Amino acid sequence: MPPFDLPEGDPFGPHNLPYGVFSVGEQADRTVGVRLGDHVLDAGAAAHALGSPYATLLARPSLNPLLAAGRTTWSDVRRALTAWVTVPSHQSAVQEFLHPLSSVTLHLPFEVADYVDFYASENHARNVGHIFRPDAADSLTPNWKHLPIGYHGRSGTVVVSGTDVVRPSGQRKAPSDTEPVFGPSVRLDIEAEVGFVVGVPSVMGSPVALGDFREHVFGLCLLNDWSARDIQAWEYVPLGPFLGKSFATSVSAWITPLDALEEARVAPPERTHELLPYLDDSASGDGPGGYDLRISVSINGHLVSEPPFSTMYWTAAQQLAHMTVNGASLRTGDLYGSGTVSGPSEHERGSLLELTWNGRDTLELPDGKRTFLEDGDVVTLSAWAPGPDGVRVGLGEVTGRVAAGEQPL
Numbered sequence: 001m002p003p004f005d006l007p008e009g010d011p012f013g014p015h016n017l018p019y020g021v022f023s024v025g026e027q028a029d030r031t032v033g034v035r036l037g038d039h040v041l042d043a044g045a046a047a048h049a050l051g052s053p054y055a056t057l058l059a060r061p062s063l064n065p066l067l068a069a070g071r072t073t074w075s076d077v078r079r080a081l082t083a084w085v086t087v088p089s090h091q092s093a094v095q096e097f098l099h100p101l102s103s104v105t106l107h108l109p110f111e112v113a114d115y116v117d118f119y120a121s122e123n124h125a126r127n128v129g130h131i132f133r134p135d136a137a138d139s140l141t142p143n144w145k146h147l148p149i150g151y152h153g154r155s156g157t158v159v160v161s162g163t164d165v166v167r168p169s170g171q172r173k174a175p176s177d178t179e180p181v182f183g184p185s186v187r188l189d190i191e192a193e194v195g196f197v198v199g200v201p202s203v204m205g206s207p208v209a210l211g212d213f214r215e216h217v218f219g220l221c222l223l224n225d226w227s228a229r230d231i232q233a234w235e236y237v238p239l240g241p242f243l244g245k246s247f248a249t250s251v252s253a254w255i256t257p258l259d260a261l262e263e264a265r266v267a268p269p270e271r272t273h274e275l276l277p278y279l280d281d282s283a284s285g286d287g288p289g290g291y292d293l294r295i296s297v298s299i300n301g302h303l304v305s306e307p308p309f310s311t312m313y314w315t316a317a318q319q320l321a322h323m324t325v326n327g328a329s330l331r332t333g334d335l336y337g338s339g340t341v342s343g344p345s346e347h348e349r350g351s352l353l354e355l356t357w358n359g360r361d362t363l364e365l366p367d368g369k370r371t372f373l374e375d376g377d378v379v380t381l382s383a384w385a386p387g388p389d390g391v392r393v394g395l396g397e398v399t400g401r402v403a404a405g406e407q408p409l
Contacts, residue, residue, distance in 0.1 A: 003039040003098045004091050011394030012037050014086050015387050017078065018254035018396065019043075019063055019219070022104040030061035030107055035254055035396075036085050039098040046084055046094040054080065063110040063255065067199035067218050068332040074199070074218060078259055106253035108160040109221075110197060113331035115158060115249065116323055117193075117225055117241075117339060118150040120314035122269070124342035127354045145273040148314040148322045150336075153225075154246035158335065161252050161398040167375060167405035168247040170231035184405045185228035185244075187359065188373040191340040192297050192307050192350035192381050195223035196316045197255055198334035205327040207278070211286055213317035216330060219257040220316075222295070222381045222398040223337050224250040229353055229372070251335070252381075254396040261393060264385035266290045266310050278325055279318050289315035293395065295341055295383040297350065299373075302365050307341040307350040309383075375404045 006013050012035050022033040022040050033040040044059025052058075054077050057065055066077065084090045119125060122140070129139030143149065159165075167188055173180040199218035202208050208216055225245065232244025268290040271282070281289050293309035319336060340350040349355045352372050356363055359371040373379070382397040 003037060003095065004085065006037045009391050010037050011384055011387075011392040013391065014082050015391055016256065016260050016393050017081050017085075018256045018260070019066070019109065020253045020255065021062060021107045021109045022099075023107065024099060024104055032058045032060060032063060032066065033104070034081055035101070036098065038101045040101055040104050041081075041085065041094065042097040042099065043081065045097040047080075049093055049097070050084065050090065052080055064333050067110060067197065068201070070200050071215055074257060075259065078257060106160065106162070108158070108251070109253060109255050111333045112155040112158045112335050113198075113333035114335070115153040115155040116150050116334075116336040117153050117245070118148050118314065118319050118337060119339040120148055120312050120319065121338075121340055121342050121350070122313040123311060123344055123348070124340040124350060124354065127342060127349065131353070131358045146275070147279070148319045150319070150323065150339075151240045153241075153249065155335070157246060158249045158251060161250060161396075161400070163250065163400060164403040165226055165248045165250065165400045166403045168228050168231065168243065169405050170228065170243045171234055172230040173234045174230070180234060185231055186372070187229035188402060189227040189229050189352045190297070190373070190379050191225040191227055192295055192305065193223040193225055193337045193339060193341060194291075194293060194295075194309055195221045195251055195335050195337050196320070197221065198330050198336075199332060200330070201332050202324060202330040204329035207327065208320055208324040208330065210278070210281055210284060210317050210321045213289075213320055214258060214286065217258060217316065217320065219255045220261075220291075220395075221255050222252040222383055222395055224379065224381055224398050224400060225337055225340075226250065226400070227351070227353075229358075248400070249337070250398050250400045252396045252398040256393065256395055260387075261291060261385055263387050264292045264393065266292045268315050269311060269313055278321055281315065281318060286317075289317045291316075291385065293383050293385050295350070295381060298380045298382075299365060299370070300367055300378055301380075304363060304365075305347060305349055305355060306343075307348050308343045309338070309341050311343050312338060312341065373402050375402050377402045
């Protein structure tokens with residue numbers, strides 16, 4: 001089938017056009033690509049052929065220059081790309097720059113600056129509270145309904161989909177152990193998340209307001225924040241996650257621009273506590289701040305969960321506002337994760353910690369039972385969002401295989 005003749009309802013049609021970075025064959029050169037169906041358009045080469053002023057911006061080995069260019073440029077480039085793949089005269093000019101997806105290598109699409117991970121799902125937070133504080137009067141911590149809780153992660157270990165994840169080693173101490181031991185994690189877990197990619201930086205000392213979210217954030221991607229629960233449990237008091245999180249965070253190869261997700265915008269869950277002004281989005285003039293994203297989690301090809309992103313209590317705009325309210329600056333390529341996405345039902349939980357209730361219950365898979373991940377397991381997150389005229393917007397997938405770790409010294 002010719003690359004422009006897409007099946008009806010293709011989730012990667014002209015209404016989507018997510019961005020990535022790819023290379024062809026053995027050549028080392030990487031360049032910006034845009035997905036159309038099962039093909040990738042060399043955006044820089046197409047722009048050059050059509051005399052676009054954005055040719056230099058798009059013929060780069062990373063999305064960072066485009067991210068930094070700002071919202072006006074993002075919109076202009078998107079309009080141009082849409083015309084190139086839908087107007088017949090442009091199609092004939094750019095067809096030679098379309099490559100089958102199966103023939104290219106996809107790379108980490110942007111240079112990650114800083115990485116922050118949040119804890120924005122009330123369902124997830126309540127489940128974790130019930131697991132670890134079963135006798136508490138409230139499963140949420142006292143601050144949870146007042147601010148988006150988060151921690152600063154490690155940007156250097158953010159990897160693209162398809163990269164193996166080596167089982168980490170570290171200290172752990174089970175309740176029955178008298179002393180900590182060192183070795184590979186035995187409670188390796190996933191966290192089904194959505195990542196938001198910052199384009200335009202901000203000035204240190206100047207917080208980013210709720211209404212400026214779309215001036216700074218370019219788009220989103222799927223994100224799996226791998227977690228070594230046994231290492232995390234021993235180390236996190238009193239300063240929070242460290243080695244139990246920093247060994248790997250996987251992101252999808254495609255960044256979906258926010259402009260492709262207008263039909264997916266929804267109101268977040270009803271607020272139960274009055275918010276301070278910098279987080280109060282009750283009278284936002286920018287429309288609803290939530291996104292209706294339908295996520296699927298599979299292990300070794302078997303569907304285990306379908307977390308709904310529309311249930312997230314804290315929105316991406318609120319997270320950005322809180323992340324900068326102390327004057328912290330944004331940099332091009334900053335990435336922040338939503339935190340584990342979990343819905344109200346058991347089949348909507350976004351981590352094995354919840355699905356197995358901290359290992360108490362087994363997860364039945366065709367190839368055997370699981371409580372946490374085993375070496376060789378392949379985890380895949382995929383997702384879609386509602387698009388125009390009932391068409392789906394595909395968000396691609398993020399996949400990682402667990403590789404055995406090195407034996408401890």
